Amino acid sequence: MATAGSLATVVSEQPVTSVGLFDLTRQRDRLGVRIEARIDDVLKHGQFILGPEVEELERNLAQFAGARHAIGVSSGRDALTMAMMALGVGPGDAVFVPGFTFSASAASIAPLGAEPVFVDVDANTFNMDPSSLETAIAAVEAEGRLNPKVVMPVDLYGLPADYATISGIAARHGMRVLADAAQSFGGQVGNKHVGTLAPITATSFYPTKPLGAYGDGGAIFTEDDELAEAVKMIRTHGRQGDGDEALRIGMTGRLDTIQAAVLLVKLEAFGEELVRRRQVAAAYTEQLSGSFATPRIPDLFESAWALYTIRVADRDRVREKLARAGVGTGLFYRVALHRHPAFAQWAPEGLELPVTERLVQEVLSLPIHGDIEDREIAFVAEQLREAAG
Template identity: 45%
Template sequence: MEFRDLKAQYEKYKPEIDSAIFNVISNANFIGGKEVNQLEEQLADFVGVNHCITCANGTEAMTLLMMAWDIKGGDAVYVPDFTFFSTGEVVSFRGATPVFVDVDRETFNIDPLKLEKAIIKTIEEGKLTPKVIIPVDLFGLPANFSQIEKIAEKYNLKILEDGAQGFGGNINGKRACSFGDAATTSFFPAKPLGCYGDGGAIFTNDDELAGLLKSLKIHGKGEDKYDNVRIGINSRLDTIQAAILKVKLEAFINHELEGVNRVYRLYNEKLSGLVEVPVIPEGYYSSFAQYTIKLKNKEQRDGLQAHLKEQGIPSMIYYVKPMHRQGAFSYLPFEDKDFEVTNELCDIVLSLPMHPYITDEEIQAVCEAIEGYLK
C-alpha cells in the first residue's frame, strides 16, 4: 500500500505523460518552452485569477513575494505555528520576524481570534511593524479567509495565501490560491497537483505585481535577460515539468479532486466514533493533501502508527514539532502557553494513506487495522 500512490497515477496516464515529455525533448526547448506559458494560462483560468507566474518551487514562490513586497528587518509577518517550516523560513530569510500564531483545533488552520491578538500585541510592543499575514491551507482545507481578510483590512496588512497543500480546494466556489493579495502553491510530487521534481507558482490579480515577479524570478531582468534592472533570483519552472503538469492538471480537474473527497467520505463513515475524523466546515471543499485523524494522546498515536506499520500500512505525522520549537527560531521569544492547540496536535495527529487511486479494499484494511488496535 502506498501513502500517496504516484505509481498508479503514472500507469493510468503513462501514454499522455510519456508523449508530453518526449515532445519537449524532441523540441529541445527545456527552459521557457511553450508548455510553460500554456500551463500558466490553464492554472490561472482554473483558479480564477488574472495571472499565474510559475517558478522553481513553492518556497521560492513565497520568497519572491517577500522580495516584491520589500519585506525586511523590522517587519512582522504572521504565520501559523502548526505548519511546514518553509512558511516561517521565507520570512527570516528576508531578515523579517515571523510571529507564530496558534491554530484552530478543528480545521488545523490559523485561528483568526488569536491572529488579531498577536497583531495587537506587536503594535503595543512597538518593536516591529506588522506587514503580512500568511495563512496556510493545511491538509487541503482553505483557511478562514472571510475573517482573515477583515483583520488584514483593519490593520492594513497584506495577505499571502500559502496554498501549497490547498490547491483545488474552495470556499463557496471561490478557489484556493485566489484569496488575499497573492497566493502561492507547490508542485512537489506529493502535493494535490504535483510534478516529477520541484515546481511552484504564484497567483495574483495585480498586474503591476505580476510584472515585477516575472522580472524578479529571472535575475531581475528588464527588456531582456541581459538587461538587469533589479536584483532578483533564478527561479524558473522547466518545460518538462510544465508538460507533465498539463497532463496531470486535466486528471486533477476531471476526477482526482472528487476521488479524494470520495475517499474522505468513506474514511469518515468507517472511522467516526473510533477517532476524531477531519471536519470540513459548511461551504468549504478540501483537496485533501492529507487525511489526518486525531488520537487521544501521544502514546495512543505512536502505538497506532507502529501497529499500522506492522500491517504494512504507511502513515505520517504532520507535524512532530511546532514552529516555535524549531531550533532555527530559538532566538525568538515566546510563551509555550500561547500555543496550546498546536502543542496538543503535534502529539495526537496521524495522517493515513490518501490519494485518488486507493481502492475500497485498501481503505477497509486501514480502517480494520485501526479498529483492531483501538478496540
C-alpha cells in the same frame, strides 16, 4: 470495488495486505504514456527554461482557478519568498504565520530579513485562528520593534483558511495577506477556488501534492497586475523580458519546462482526481467517525484533501502498530514551528500555542491519493480500529 464514476479500479484480486501513505505508481500507469510524449516534445525543441509549455500551463492553471495571473515558479517555498519580495517585505517586518505547519512556511520569511511571528491554530480546522492572530498583532504593536506587514495563513491538509475573517483583520492593521496554499490547490470556498482567495497565493507542485510534478515546482496566483509583473521579474534574476539589466533583486525562480510538460497532462486529470479524493475522505469519515476525531470541514469549504488527518490519543503507539500491519501513515507535523532549532530565535519567552502543542501529539495522516481503492480504505479503517483497540 471501484465506486461508480471514480478513478479507482480493482488493480488486483489479491487480498489487501498493505497500503502506503502515497502511491504515485498507479497515476503513472494511467498517465505515463501521455506524460512521456510531452516530455519528449521538450527534449526535441530544447527550450528547457521558460519554454512554451510553461506559458501553456500558466494559462491552464489560471483558467482552472479562475485567477487573473498564474506564474510558474521553482518550488512552493520559493513561491512564498518571491511573493513576499514582490510585496516589499524586508528587515524589520513581521510576518504572521501559524505555529502548526511545514517548516518552509517560516523558512521562506527569514532570508528577507523579516521575522516570523507564530500564531496558534483553530482546534477544528487546524488553520490559523483569527483570535490568536489578533492577540499576536496586538503584542507586536505594543512592543513597537517590528512593522506588521503580512499575514500568511496556511491551508493545512488542503483546507482553505478562513480568509474572509483574516483579510478583515489584516486590512484593519494595514497588512497584506499571502496564502500559503502549498497543500490546497484544487480547494474551494463556495465557487471561489484556491488561487483567488487572497490577493496573492503560493502553491507547490512537490510530487506528493494533489497536483504534483516529477520534481520541484510551484506557482503564484494573483489578481494584481503589478504584483504579477514583479514576480515575473523576480523569478528571472530581476530582469524584464530579455533585458540585460537587473532592475530589482531576483532569483533563479522559474518552473522548468519539463515539469510544466508533466503538469500539463496531470492538470487534465486533476478535476477527476479531486472528485476521487473527496470520495476517499468521505469514506474514511463514514467508517471512522464513531471511533476517531475525523476532519471537520466548515460549510461551503472544499478541501483538496492533500492529506486525511485524524486525531488519536496514544498516537505513536497506534502508528507503530499500523506500520506492523502494513499501513503507511504520516506525522504532519510533530514539531511546532517555534520548537524547531532554526526558528527558536523568533519564539519570544513565554510564547504559548496550546492548540498547536496538542495537535503535534495527536495528528495522524492516513493513506490518500486519487487511485486508492475502496477495499484499501476499508483495510486501513479496520487496521486502525484494531491498532487503537
